[in-house]
Amino acid sequence: xxxxxxxxxxxxxxxxxxxxxxxxxxxxxxxxxxxxxxxxxxxxxxxxxxxxxxxxxxxxxxxxxxxxxxxxxxxxxxxxxxxxxxxxxxxxxxxxxxxxxxxxxxxxxxxxxxxxxxxxxxxxxxxxxxxxxxxxxxxxxxxxxxxxxxxxxxxxxxxxxxxxxxxxxxxxxxxxxxxxxxxxxxxxxxxxxxxxxxxxxxxxxxxxxxxxxxxxxxxxxxxxxxxxxxxxxxxxxxxxxxxxxxxxxxxxxxxxxxxxxxxxxxxxxxxxxxxxxxxxxxxxxxxxxxxxxxxxxxxxxxxxxxxxxxxxxxxxxxxxxxxxxxxxxxxxxxxxxxxxxxxxxxxxxxxxxxxxxxxxxxxxxxxxxxxxxxxxxxxxxxxxxxxxxxxxxxxxxxxxxxxxxxxxxxxxxxxxxxxxxxxxxxxxxxxxxxxxxxxxxxxxxxxxxxxxxxxxxxxxxxxxxxxxxxxxxxxxxxxxxxxxxxxxxxxxxxxxxxxxxxxxxxxxxxxxxxxxxxxxxxxxxxxxxxxxxxxxxxxxxxxxxxxxxxxxxxxxxxxxxxxxxxxxxxxxxxxxxxxxxxxxxxxxxxxxxxxxxxxxxxxxxxxxxxxxxxxxxxxxxxxxxxxxxxxxxxxxxxxxxxxxxxxxxxxxxxxxxxxxxxxxxxxxxxxxxxxxxxxxxxxxxxxxxxxxxxxxxxxxxxxxxxxxxxxxxxxxxxxxxxxxxxxxxxxxxxxxxxxxxxxxxxxxxxxxxxxxxxxxxxxxxxxxxxxxxxxxxxxxxxxxxxxxxxxxxxxxxxxxxxxxxxxxxxxxxxxxxxxxxxxxxxxxxxxxxxxxxxxxxxxxxxxxxxxxxxxxxxxxxxxxxxxxxxxxxxxxxxxxxxxxxxxxxxxx
Numbered sequence: 079x080x081x082x083x084x085x086x087x088x089x090x091x092x093x094x095x096x097x098x099x100x101x102x103x104x105x106x107x108x109x110x111x112x113x114x115x116x117x118x119x120x121x122x123x124x125x126x127x128x129x130x131x132x133x134x135x136x137x138x139x140x141x142x143x144x145x146x147x148x149x150x151x152x153x154x155x156x157x158x159x160x161x162x163x164x165x166x167x168x169x170x171x172x173x174x175x176x177x178x179x180x181x182x183x184x185x186x187x188x189x190x191x192x193x194x195x196x197x198x199x200x201x202x203x204x205x206x207x208x209x210x211x212x213x214x215x216x217x218x219x220x221x222x223x224x225x226x227x228x229x230x231x232x233x234x235x236x237x238x239x240x241x242x243x244x245x246x247x248x249x250x251x252x253x254x255x256x257x258x259x260x261x262x263x264x265x266x267x268x269x270x271x272x273x274x275x276x277x278x279x280x281x282x283x284x285x286x287x288x289x290x291x292x293x294x295x296x297x298x299x300x301x302x303x304x305x306x307x308x309x310x311x312x313x314x315x316x317x318x319x320x321x322x323x324x325x326x327x328x329x330x331x332x333x334x335x336x337x338x339x340x341x342x343x344x345x346x347x348x349x350x351x352x353x354x355x356x357x358x359x360x361x362x363x364x365x366x367x368x369x370x371x372x373x374x375x376x377x378x379x380x381x382x383x384x385x386x387x388x389x390x391x392x393x394x395x396x397x398x399x400x401x402x403x404x405x406x407x408x409x410x411x412x413x414x415x416x417x418x419x420x421x422x423x424x425x426x427x428x429x430x431x432x433x434x435x436x437x438x439x440x441x442x443x444x445x446x447x448x449x450x451x452x453x454x455x456x457x458x459x460x461x462x463x464x465x466x467x468x469x470x471x472x473x474x475x476x477x478x479x480x481x482x483x484x485x486x487x488x489x490x491x492x493x494x495x496x497x498x499x500x501x502x503x504x505x506x507x508x509x510x511x512x513x514x515x516x517x518x519x520x521x522x523x524x525x526x527x528x529x530x531x532x533x534x535x536x537x538x539x540x541x542x543x544x545x546x547x548x549x550x551x552x553x554x555x556x557x558x559x560x561x562x563x564x565x566x567x568x569x570x571x572x573x574x575x576x577x578x579x580x581x582x583x584x585x586x587x588x589x590x591x592x593x594x595x596x597x598x599x600x601x602x603x604x605x606x607x608x609x610x611x612x613x614x615x616x617x618x619x620x621x622x623x624x625x626x627x628x629x630x631x632x633x634x635x636x637x638x639x640x641x642x643x644x645x646x647x648x649x650x651x652x653x654x655x656x657x658x659x660x661x662x663x664x665x666x667x668x669x670x671x672x673x674x675x676x677x678x679x680x681x682x683x684x685x686x687x688x689x690x691x692x693x694x695x696x697x698x699x700x701x702x703x704x705x706x707x708x709x710x711x712x713x714x715x716x717x718x719x720x721x722x723x724x725x726x727x728x729x730x731x732x733x734x735x736x737x738x739x740x741x742x743x744x745x746x747x748x749x750x751x752x753x754x755x756x757x758x759x760x761x762x763x764x765x766x767x768x769x770x771x772x773x774x775x776x777x778x779x780x781x782x783x784x785x786x787x788x789x790x791x792x793x794x795x796x797x798x799x800x801x802x803x804x805x806x807x808x809x810x811x812x813x814x815x816x817x818x819x820x821x822x823x824x825x826x827x828x829x830x831x832x833x834x835x836x837x838x839x840x841x842x843x844x845x846x847x848x849x850x851x852x853x854x855x856x857x858x859x860x861x862x863x864x865x866x867x868x869x870x871x872x873x874x875x876x877x878x879x880x881x882x883x884x885x886x887x888x889x890x891x892x893x894x895x896x897x898x899x900x901x902x903x904x905x906x907x908x909x910x911x912x913x914x915x916x917x918x919x920x921x922x923x924x925x926x927x928x929x930x931x932x933x934x935x936x937x938x939x940x941x942x943x944x945x946x947x948x949x950x951x952x953x954x955x956x957x958x959x960x961x962x963x964x965x966x967x968x969x970x
Contacts, residue, residue, distance in 0.1 A: 082255045083194065086248050090149075090190060093244035094183050097156065100237040101179040104172040106311065112446060113173065114308050118439030121177040125432035128181050132189075133421075141193035146252055148189040152182045153245040160238045184431055197257055288478040289422040292410055295360065295471040296426040300434030302367065302464050303395055308442060309457055310388040334393065360475065363398045364468040367391060371465070374458045384454055410479055480872045505530065512538055517547040524553065536563045543569060548582050555585045559592055559621075567593040584614045591618030596626045603634075613650050620658035632662065639666045645675050652681045659688040667694055671701045680710040687714025696727055699737065708740040715744035723748070723756040730764050739770055746774025754778060758786045761793065768793050769834055776837035779845075787842055794838045798881050801835060803920045804828045805888040807910055814907055816936040820914075823929045827922060832889055835882070843874045855886075863890065908941055916951040924953050928961040935968050943969055 105117070135144055159175055284290040370391050374384075414422060445452035508530075511523035520542060528535055536558070543554040543566065558566045570589045577583050587606070591599050591614075599619065606612050612634070619631040631654075638651040648670060655663045663685075670682035671694065683698045695718075702711035715722055722728070723745055730738045742760060745753035757778075760771040772793055775782065782790065804824055811821035836852035851866040867886060871879050913920050914930040922930075934942035946952070946962050953959075 082251055085251045086255065087190060089244045089248035089251065090186050093152070093241040093248065094179075094186060096237045096240040096244070097179050097182065100235070100241075101172070101176040102311075104235070105176040106314065108169070108172045114311060115439040115442040115446070117173060117177050118304060118435040118442070120173065121180045122432035122436040122439065124177055124181045125184060125435070126429070128185060129429055129432070132185060136192075141189075141196045142252065142255070142257070145189040145193050146249060148185045149245050149249045149252065152186065153242050153249075155182070156238045156242050156245075160235065160242075163235050163238075180431075180435075184427060187427065284425060286414060286418060286422065286478075286482065288410070288414065288475070288482045289418070289425055291471060291474040291478045292422065292426045293430050295468065295475050296430040297434050298464055298468040298471055299363070300431050301438055302364075302461060302468065303399075304435060304438035305441075305457060305461060305464075306367075306388060306391050306395060308438070309384070309454065310392050313384055313388065358472075358476070360472045361469060363395065364465045364472070366394055366398060368462060368465045370394065371458050371461050374454070410475065414482065476872075480869065505532070512542065517549045520545075520547070520550050521553050524557070528557070536561060536565070539563070540566060540569070548579060552582055552585050555582075555589050559589050564593050580610075584610060587611050588614040588618040588621075591615040592621055596624070596630060599627070600630065609646070609650055613654055616654045617657050620654070620660065628660075628662070635663070635666060639669055645678055648673065648675075648678050649681060652678070652685050656681075656685045656688050659685070659690070661689055661691050663689055664691050664693060667691065668697060671697045676705045676707070679705045680707045683707055683710040683714045684717065687717035690718055692718075692722070692725075695722065695725060699727055699733060702740070703734060703737055706736075708736055711737065712740045712744040712747075715741060716747045720748055720750035720752040723752045728756070730760065730767065735766075738764075738767060742767060742770045742774050746777035749778060749780060751783075754780065754783055754786075758783055758789065761786070761789050769797075772838045772841065773834060776841055776845075782841055790838055790841050794835065794842065794878070797831065797835045797838060798878065798885070800921045801828060801831050801885045802881065804831065804922075805885055807914065807920060808888070810906060810910055817907060817933060820911075820926075820929050820933055823926050824922070827926050828885075829889060832885060839870075839874060839882075847873050855890075904937055908937055911937070912945055915945060917953075918951075924955040924958050927953055928958045931958065931961045931965055934965050 105113075132144075132148075135147065139147065155178065159171075159178070162171055284293060370387065374387050377387075442452065505527070508523045508527050511519045512527070514520055514523070524535075524538065524542070527538065532538070539554045539558050539561075540563070542550050543558070545551070555566070555570075566589065570586055570593065574583075574586050574590060577586055590602070594602070599615070603612075603615065606615060616631045616634060619627040622628075635651050635654065638647040642648070651666065652670065655666070667682055667686050667689065670678055671686065673679055673682070679701050683702055686694050686698050698711060698714055702708060715728075723741075726732065728741050733741070738760075742757065745756050754775070757771045757775050760767050761775075764771075772790060775786070775790070805828060808821050808824045808828065811817040811824065832855065833852060836848055836855070840848040840852070847869045851870050854863050854866040857863075867883070870882070874882065911930050911934065912918070914922055915927050917927070931946070934946070942965070946966055952962065
């Protein structure tokens with residue numbers, strides 16, 4: 079596909095090169111330089127007309143079909159022009175041809191690049207546009223180099239037939255080119271947000287703020303180029319008179335420009351855009367032109383120097399425009415919707431060029447009429463002023479580009495409405511809803527009335543409690559208990575005698591034991607038919623905050639904990655303690671933490687955290703280690719609260735690795751200074767847990783402590799280096815069929831490391847943007863990923879992004895995943911496996927190192943035994959040691 083696009087661009091470049099040489103030669107031969115403003119004005123008029131037709135055709139045809147029609151129009155128009163030159167001599171024909179040459183060049187340009195923009199996303203464009211666009215360089219070089227050789231035999235006028243033939247070849251290749259996106263008609267529908275964003279008259283014209291600023295950049299650049307060209311052509315006209323001389327000079331001059339462009343593209347182009355960034359590369363042209371223009375003021379505007387200074391400016395403009403500026407220019411549109419993208423091309427190039435030519439033509443015409451001509455020094459001053467405006471427009475483009483990238487990957491907008499609960503009409507409506515036949519409406523109305531502080535709320539709750547909806551009864555009962563409305567007790571006693579629904583009965587039991595006198599509660603206890611009823615009865619008693627009620631509840635809990643041998647009773651007691659967490663349960667919890675049952679211990683650990691009984695902290699750590707209850711410990715620590723993370727018992731030197739990871743994960747779910755400080759200490763002192771600490775800091779979603787940012791940045795640098803090592807290892811192992819299992823394992827580990835790396839980047843360089851990148855990398859939408867990575871480029875430092883970009887290229891590039899296995903020396907594979915197993919320069923998980931160990935028997939010789947014999951360099955985890963023992967037994 080890229081090869082065909084390159085060929086299309088090549089033939090189009092040959093066609094426009096011969097057309098340009100022929101048109102410009104005939105114009106300069108027939109007309110004085112004072113007619114150049116007329117050419118600019120005529121070109122502006124023709125371009126505006128052409129743009130109107132292009133805009134209509136662009137909405138009607140696919141991008142491929144549109145380019146085909148442009149090529150046919152160009153070829154036919156040149157044939158007609160040749161006949162007019164040959165058989166109908168018209169004095170103004172060269173002026174018309176040089177203006178029409180500009181129209182053809184522009185239509186071909188944004189027809190071709192518009193199709194390319196539809197095919198590739200923003201990430202692909204950065205790599206491919208420069209390659210595809212490079213077809214223009216040898217084409218122009220070939221065209222300009224052949225002109226001096228052909229003119230003695232065919233003449234200047236007949237060069238048009240070379241252009242016609244080149245257009246025919248371009249059409250042939252394009253017709254055989256097939257791509258779904260290029261052949262699909264683009265239909266555009268604006269969403270509501272986009273409609274709001276273009277509500278201003280200016281945005282209705284430009285469709286996007288990004289397009290507006292690119293158009294400003296484009297307009298300024300075109301004016302600069304037009305004024306430079308005018309000055310150079312004036313100097314050429316004054317030195318050459320005959321048509322062949324003009325043709326030879328023009329062709330050789332621009333051929334030199336193409337040679338320089340090829341050299342620059344090969345050596346610097348892609349690297350320069352990659353190093354400076356997309357928008358910053360647009361600054362190269364104005365800065366270079368300012369430096370060259372300043373030579374005129376330093377050296378003086380001597381006639382012998384003007385041709386060279388402006389010649390150098392034109393050459394540099396051509397080189398930079400084709401190798402850096404145009405590829406970067408077209409990539410800027412990529413985050414936009416495909417249809418708006420094409421509109422942007424048309425506006426920024428098609429409409430801005432005629433306005434630039436119009437402005438230049440009017441300026442030059444006024445200069446000749448009012449001042450009798452424009453001096454070279456004054457032209458230099460005007461150029462310097464325009465170049466500074468050009469530089470300013472680049473900064474506007476960069477900001478708009480970043481905002482457009484963010485918008486292109488957003489999903490949805492959120493709106494809300496405020497409810498004025500104290501408004502009389504609103505309250506009246508809510509009271510009506512209380513008597514609705516829809517249970518959900520009743521509950522919502524009661525919630526809102528409670529928020530409004532309604533004085534009749536208890537009466538309303540008592541009233542709806544009598545209704546037949548279970549959901550409403552349960553809600554009303556829960557709120558009455560919360561509001562301590564004793565008026566509900568008689569209704570509760572009545573319903574307890576008749577209610578059979580388990581859904582409601584437990585709430586009735588809890589309410590009865592909350593409101594009933596303790597003596598009545600004791601008498602009623604033996605009437606409770608199920609253990610579930612007893613659980614809620616105890617919860618009701620403990621909620622009363624009455625010493626007598628608590629004493630009764632603790633008595634029954636002691637029976638369940640100390641006297642009953644049933645695990646079910648112990649778990650029931652723990653459920654009660656969890657629902658009403660009081661520190662008076664210390665003795666019961668201490669007993670349950672030493673139970674033999676994993677289920678009981680895990681629940682007891684969590685309940686201890688809920689009660690915040692710090693005196694049992696060492697107990698739950700020991701129980702978690704004995705019963706491998708790491709998740710329960712994590713939950714318990716979160717329930718304990720922030721202060722627990724300052725306890726010495728939780729420090730990594732005091733507990734094993736699994737418990738440490740559980741504590742780190744718990745700190746990530748907490749908020750506040752203590753858990754953050756705990757994680758920063760882990761990051762600075764215990765490198766083996768640095769990944770977990772960074773992820774936990776990210777999960778906290780709060781600002782880093784002041785001394786943590788540099789630690790995280792150092793971790794990011796180390797993680798990037800390790801990811802590059804993993805990617806290199808994957809590339810090597812892919813080429814060995816026996817190592818495919820290890821290669822796949824490393825790839826999965828690399829993907830996990832990239833995800834972890836993104837979280838570290840989010841901590842240092844902006845959570846909002848980088849978290850979006852992380853999510854999109856996991857989703858796998860290539861177009862969205864491309865835009866997201868562009869945001870990453872504008873968020874992290876350039877040097878760091880370059881390394882991350884290489885890693886992402888490896889992870890995301892489908893072509894790399896289809897590499898052919900090639901034979902590789904055993905020595906390289908052996909050295910790599912040794913580094914993985916021993917952790918020498920490559921930091922892998924224990925599982926990955928175990929897989930590498932498992933594959934050692936596939937390698938020849940006794941090398942494997944030597945590596946595994948040195949136990950000091952090997953992981954201590956059980957999974958690796960078991961794999962090592964197995965491999966050694968196989969090798970024997």
